[in-house]
Amino acid sequence: xxxxxxxxxxxxxxxGREEAFRDLMERYQRRTYWIANNLLNxxxxxxxxxxxxxxxxxxxxxxxxxQKNFYTWLYQIVVNLCxxxxxxxxxxRSVDLGEIGGVADESQGPPxxxxxxxxxxxxxxxxxxxxxxxxxxxxxRDIQGFSCEEIAQIVGCTNAxxxxxxxxxxKLFKAIWDGKALEVGDDDGVGAV
Amino acid sequence: MNCEETRDLLxxxxxxEVEANERLAVEAHLPLCSECSRELDQYRDARGRLGELRExxxxxxxxxxxxxxxxxxxxxxxRRVRQLDWxxxxxxxxxxxxxxxxxxxxxxxxxRSAPATARIPVPSPVGSIGGNDRIPxxxxxxxxxxxxxWSFSGEPGHRSVLPRATLPDGTxxxxxxxxxxxxxxxxx
Numbered sequence: 001x002x003x004x005x006x007x008x009x010x011x012x013x014x015x016g017r018e019e020a021f022r023d024l025m026e027r028y029q030r031r032t033y034w035i036a037n038n039l040l041n042x043x044x045x046x047x048x049x050x051x052x053x054x055x056x057x058x059x060x061x062x063x064x065x066x067q068k069n070f071y072t073w074l075y076q077i078v079v080n081l082c083x084x085x086x087x088x089x090x091x092x093r094s095v096d097l098g099e100i101g102g103v104a105d106e107s108q109g110p111p112x113x114x115x116x117x118x119x120x121x122x123x124x125x126x127x128x129x130x131x132x133x134x135x136x137x138x139x140x141r142d143i144q145g146f147s148c149e150e151i152a153q154i155v156g157c158t159n160a161x162x163x164x165x166x167x168x169x170x171k172l173f174k175a176i177w178d179g180k181a182l183e184v185g186d187d188d189g190v191g192a193v
Numbered sequence: 194m195n196c197e198e199t200r201d202l203l204x205x206x207x208x209x210e211v212e213a214n215e216r217l218a219v220e221a222h223l224p225l226c227s228e229c230s231r232e233l234d235q236y237r238d239a240r241g242r243l244g245e246l247r248e249x250x251x252x253x254x255x256x257x258x259x260x261x262x263x264x265x266x267x268x269x270x271x272r273r274v275r276q277l278d279w280x281x282x283x284x285x286x287x288x289x290x291x292x293x294x295x296x297x298x299x300x301x302x303x304x305r306s307a308p309a310t311a312r313i314p315v316p317s318p319v320g321s322i323g324g325n326d327r328i329p330x331x332x333x334x335x336x337x338x339x340x341x342x343w344s345f346s347g348e349p350g351h352r353s354v355l356p357r358a359t360l361p362d363g364t365x366x367x368x369x370x371x372x373x374x375x376x377x378x379x380x381x
Contacts, residue, residue: 018264018267018268021267022260022264025259025260025263029256029259029260030251030256033249033251033255033256033259034247034248034249037249038246038247038249043252043255046249047255047258047259050259051259051262051263054259054263055263055266055267058263058267059267119242120245120246123242123243123245123246124246127243138243141208142208142239142240142243142244143243143244143246143247144247145244145247148210163205163210166204166205166208166210167204167205170204170205170207170208170236170239170240171204173239173243174204174235174236174239177239178235
């Protein structure tokens with residue numbers, strides 16, 4: 001259940017108050033950016049998605065049900081925007097779903113030191129090879145630490161479906177990491193998140 | 194539970210997403226199987242590496258830039274300029290009002306500042322008598338009903354009024370200069 005302070009803040013945003021929306025953005029801006037960057041592996045794209053997500057939030061805020069958690073709605077928008085981008089990238093590059101990868105652009109981020117940087121690069125590279133919906137589930141659970149219930153609300157599916165996709169995503173991740181052939185089944189293809 | 198069944202549960206067991214009965218079954222098998230234990234460690238390592246990606250460092254200024262772009266799109270500049278315009282107008286009225294008030298206070302104060310006792314050029318008296326003298330050829334004192342006022346303009350903007358004495362034949366006398374400079378001087 002959302003806390004009363006946030007409900008009041010959202011109400012003021014619904015009245016079009018700039019300062020209230022600024023406060024709301026401050027609460028969620030960083031995590032929004034993290035999720036977008038985890039999914040897209042690109043700082044500039046993550047910034048674009050963050051901006052677009054907040055624009056959509058504000059424009060649709062009048063329809064938001066104050067009884068629901070704001071953050072699951074916000075992150076649903078973020079994840080969908082990211083998956084749309086990943087699919088578009090896949091079409092533009094004409095690569096197989098199993099080879100979808102983000103554009104690693106480390107030039108815009110803060111510098112990292114040697115081994116850490118290499119490890120992160122390998123983790124990102126492995127993630128980038130997962131189909132978008134598995135990448136999203138793994139990002140939300142293993143990177144961002146959301147519960148299965150929260151992930152179910154964010155991606156719009158049942159708890160059981162979340163667990164199944166999580167199971168599949170972790171097996172795929174491990175197989176790629178271990179350098180084994182990626183087995184992507186029919187049900188692993190592009191579809192609704 | 195055999196190895197195949199256990200390995201199938203390990204991805205979820207590593208993240209704590211298994212049901213209670215599944216957890217018990219896995220935990221009963223693991224001490225008996227080093228292969229399954231090693232595979233579990235690999236899943237946990239993978240989760241650990243993924244967890245390190247959680248907080249993505251943001252380059253300086255990115256947060257501010259995101260807000261600025263969102264603000265400019267949702268709250269157009271002209272609204273902000275309009276608000277600024279009114280603020281400037283109010284400030285201008287306030288400044289003008291304060292300036293006018295100061296000017297008024299300065300002008301009024303300036304009018305009162307010159308003492309009436311300043312020496313001003315006086316035209317040549319037609320005579321000169323003291324305030325308590327007798328009028329020549331007359332028994333009366335200056336202050337005994339024969340006093341008249343005589344005004345003249347000296348410096349521009351100044352007007353002085355002096356008592357005078359007038360005889361029946363029309364001759365009139367003005368006070369001596371020193372008679373003007375007494376403690377009973379009037380302010381003009």
